[in-house]
Amino acid sequence: MKLALFDGNRLGVVVDDDHSIVDVSEVVDTSDRDPLTAGWWRALCRDWADLRERVAGLAAEGTRIPVDQVRLDAPALAPSKVLAAASNYRAHVQEMHDVQERTLGTVHSWMMEFDVFLKSPSSLTAPAGPIVLPAEVVSAGQEIHHESELVIVVGAGGKDIPESEALGAVFGFTAGLDITVRSPADRSRRKSYDTFSPLGPWIRIRDDDFDGNDLDITLTVDGQVRQSVNTTDLITPVARIVSYASSIMTLHPGDLIFTGAPPGVGPINAGETLVTTISGIGTMTTAVA
Incomplete structure (x- = not known):
């Protein structure tokens, strides 16, 4: 099943081979619609096992709305934190030596080791973007790079979760x-600049047939392939990332974990269009401004 947030954070199920959405917002507490608190969203992530059957029933009976007639919002609301994995594809670790030499004039070896770090939740934005390049960064001549990644949405969460x-x-x-x-x-x-974390187009719910492994990730910039990788190449796979992160901090429902940049990172510029596709999830097309 795929869940989307759309038209001001209404809840929808994506159907018809990603061409339609069925509004199932009635399954959540509509008295809490503040996107800054979003208690209903975190409760949905936490209590999904109890809600899934009802959501599926509403999706089967509801009116189908063409996807191209709605505005897709970022499929996550007010996470308590956004984590990201560093140095999690070997080919990316190798390319970063050249990237750092070119952009920094030196290589920081500690940055080539796997770990997790925090991004600001306020950097999240809708799949279409736009990504807004900060004027002061552009005028300083600093490169701003794309990194297309599989993102984990935490459900029950917890602390010290065994792998x-x-x-x-x-x-x-x-x-x-x-x-x-x-x-x-x-x-x-x-x-962590605002708009630096486009997310979407929707969430593919984890189940026994979809666990984040063996997924193709592709990113193009104005039609040119920049990144192409499979998640089997992750140095630290999904389950181990979650377990490791939870050994450091409690993972709360709705938290996000970016799993690491594939090789092929490179600069983006205003006016370009980024298309990110992950097999089994979908495609998001993001503008750069």
Whole structure:
């Protein structure tokens, strides 16, 4: 099943091979529509097992709305935190030596090791964007790069989750862009500008047949393929990322975890269009302004 947020964070199920949406907003507490609190969304992530059957029933009976007639919102609301994995594809680790030499004039070896870091939740934006390039960064001549990634949406969450149980703490998966300024600044700062985390187009719910493994990720910029990888190449796979992150901090329902940048990162410029596709999830087309 695929869930979308649309037209001011209404809840929908994506059907008809991604061509239609059925509004199932009645399944949530409509008295809490504030996107800054979004208690209903976190409760949905936490209590999905109890709500799934009702949502499926509403989707089967409801009116189908063409996807091209709605505005898709970012398929996540007010996460308590957004985590991201660093250095999680070997080919990306290799390419970063050249990227850092070109943009920083030196190589920071500690940045080539897997770990997790925080991005600001306020960097989230709708799948269409636009990604707004900060004027001061552009005028300084600093490169701003795309990083297309599989994103984990936390369900039940928890603390110190064993790897063997980690997938059970996951609500689903979506696609994300971890937009990054290449500069000497702190990693979290460089990735936390407003609009630097487009998310979408919707969430594919985790189940026994869809666990985030063996997914193709492709990103094009104005039709040119920049990134193409399969999640089997992750150094630290999904379950281990969740387990590791939970050993550091409690994961709350609705939290997001970007799983790491594939190789092929590169600069983006105003006027370009980024198309990110993850097999089994969908495609989001994002403008750069």
